[in-house]
Amino acid sequence: MRGSGSYLYDAAGNRYLDGSGGPAVFSLGHGHPEVNAAIARQLEDVAFGYRYTFTSSALEQLTDTLRRLCGGQFNDVLFCAGGSEAVESALKVTLQHYAARGLMKKRRFVSRRRSWHGNTLGALSVSDFTERRRDFEGSLLDVAFVAAANAYRPPADVPPGELTAHLAAELETTIQTLGPDNVAAFIFEPIVGAAGGVVPAPQGYAQAVREVCSKYDVLMIADEVMCGSGRSGTWRTLEFDSVVPDVMCIAKGLAGGYVPLGATLVSSRVAEPIHAAHGGYQTGHTFSGHTTACAAGVAVQHIIERDALMTRVRKSGALFQTALRERLAQFDEVGDVRGRGYFIGVELVRDRRTKAPFPRTRGLSYDIGRRSFADGLICYPCAGNVDGINGDSIILAPPYNALDIELEEIMTKLTAAIGAALTASD
Numbered sequence: 001m002r003g004s005g006s007y008l009y010d011a012a013g014n015r016y017l018d019g020s021g022g023p024a025v026f027s028l029g030h031g032h033p034e035v036n037a038a039i040a041r042q043l044e045d046v047a048f049g050y051r052y053t054f055t056s057s058a059l060e061q062l063t064d065t066l067r068r069l070c071g072g073q074f075n076d077v078l079f080c081a082g083g084s085e086a087v088e089s090a091l092k093v094t095l096q097h098y099a100a101r102g103l104m105k106k107r108r109f110v111s112r113r114r115s116w117h118g119n120t121l122g123a124l125s126v127s128d129f130t131e132r133r134r135d136f137e138g139s140l141l142d143v144a145f146v147a148a149a150n151a152y153r154p155p156a157d158v159p160p161g162e163l164t165a166h167l168a169a170e171l172e173t174t175i176q177t178l179g180p181d182n183v184a185a186f187i188f189e190p191i192v193g194a195a196g197g198v199v200p201a202p203q204g205y206a207q208a209v210r211e212v213c214s215k216y217d218v219l220m221i222a223d224e225v226m227c228g229s230g231r232s233g234t235w236r237t238l239e240f241d242s243v244v245p246d247v248m249c250i251a252k253g254l255a256g257g258y259v260p261l262g263a264t265l266v267s268s269r270v271a272e273p274i275h276a277a278h279g280g281y282q283t284g285h286t287f288s289g290h291t292t293a294c295a296a297g298v299a300v301q302h303i304i305e306r307d308a309l310m311t312r313v314r315k316s317g318a319l320f321q322t323a324l325r326e327r328l329a330q331f332d333e334v335g336d337v338r339g340r341g342y343f344i345g346v347e348l349v350r351d352r353r354t355k356a357p358f359p360r361t362r363g364l365s366y367d368i369g370r371r372s373f374a375d376g377l378i379c380y381p382c383a384g385n386v387d388g389i390n391g392d393s394i395i396l397a398p399p400y401n402a403l404d405i406e407l408e409e410i411m412t413k414l415t416a417a418i419g420a421a422l423t424a425s426d
């Protein structure tokens with residue numbers, strides 16, 4: 001019925017603390033008066049200037065803001081209505097880039113196991129999410145998958161110190177096997193979201209795969225739809241690794257969930273051949289660059305900068321994660337607490353030593369989600385992170401402006417829900 005700050009209220013008057021910002025969307029919580037006012041102002045002027053006829057101040061302002069927030073690394077910003085569209089555009093921009101250079105054989109994509117890039121057929125094709133792909137197998141693109149970059153669950157017999165080199169070598173071998181002349185792009189989530197339960201890559205991974213991609217003229221697409229737009233404590237997630245992808249997808253937190261908005265950011269190196277050969281992009285939708293959505297995006301990004309919320313997310317996120325790890329250490333079944341900034345995952349295991357998951361039939365993560373909801377906390381339960389079927393994790397992604405007392409409430413209620421669910425399963 002209503003949202004205010006970090007809380008939502010239902011028709012019965014129950015109050016819920018939004019500990020996951022919905023699906024990692026609500027970067028400024030709910031009902032922010034300044035965002036609402038900016039949207040209302042835009043609606044009063046004009047709701048939407050269709051891009052074939054007009055540009056708009058909101059669109060131009062947001063484009064400039066994103067270019068600046070990304071340190072000038074991206075030239076073109078293609079707006080859309082969400083994450084799947086942003087990924088779809090990234091795949092198409094990649095193909096158009098090679099078409100513009102006359103390299104029509106470069107059509108294949110490489111992605112990673114345990115990844116999620118969206119629900120449209122192209123984005124679903126590069127996703128490894130068993131349950132969500134199952135009914136569409138046979139109609140998906142032929143995509144090559146390499147191992148997930150997961151330090152908690154590395155490939156068998158790979159020691160921790162060799163994981164990054166192993167994963168980079170696997171990517172290189174895959175490109176060589178497909179033939180570098182056939183490979184267009186490697187797409188990955190810098191911090192895996194729903195398919196892995198918040199999995200940051202091992203140290204040095206982003207630099208290592210960047211080098212492999214550059215070596216074979218394969219574009220690097222960073223899908224920052226869930227982890228980006230400040231959620232992990234730097235505005236671009238890969239800023240943390242000092243790595244710049246060729247194409248980057250953002251959505252979710254970009255306009256804070258107030259109006260649907262996503263974007264595909266394209267580097268000059270990728271954009272130039274397209275402009276030279278084709279004069280522009282062969283992608284876009286009716287609502288691309290929707291004026292009111294852009295106005296919401298401008299307001300959200302302005303508040304994040306003005307209130308220094310990136311610094312808050314970085315500092316307080318580290319403390320929150322440490323405190324949560326300590327709080328959950330009482331449960332043998334909590335195998336891992338990980339993440340960066342306000343993007344944190346808790347993985348549950350049947351056996352902490354072997355990391356064996358609970359069987360899917362137990363439905364542990366959903367059980368925890370239900371119990372915390374009943375107690376007034378929204379978290380984001382995920383299943384299948386181990387092998388596509390089994391595996392339980394919980395994602396926390398509070399609003400960047402959540403108060404300390406609210407972070408404390410998240411920890412207390414999640415701890416209680418995990419405890420109750422585990423007791424029930426004994």
Ligand SMILES: Cc1ncc(COP(=O)(O)O)c(C=O)c1O
Nearest residue numbers: 082083084116117118193225226
């Ligand atoms: C990393 C990632 N990419 C793409 C998507 C698809 O975004 P949307 O649901 O807005 O289409 C998601 C959604 O969860 C995501 O987490």
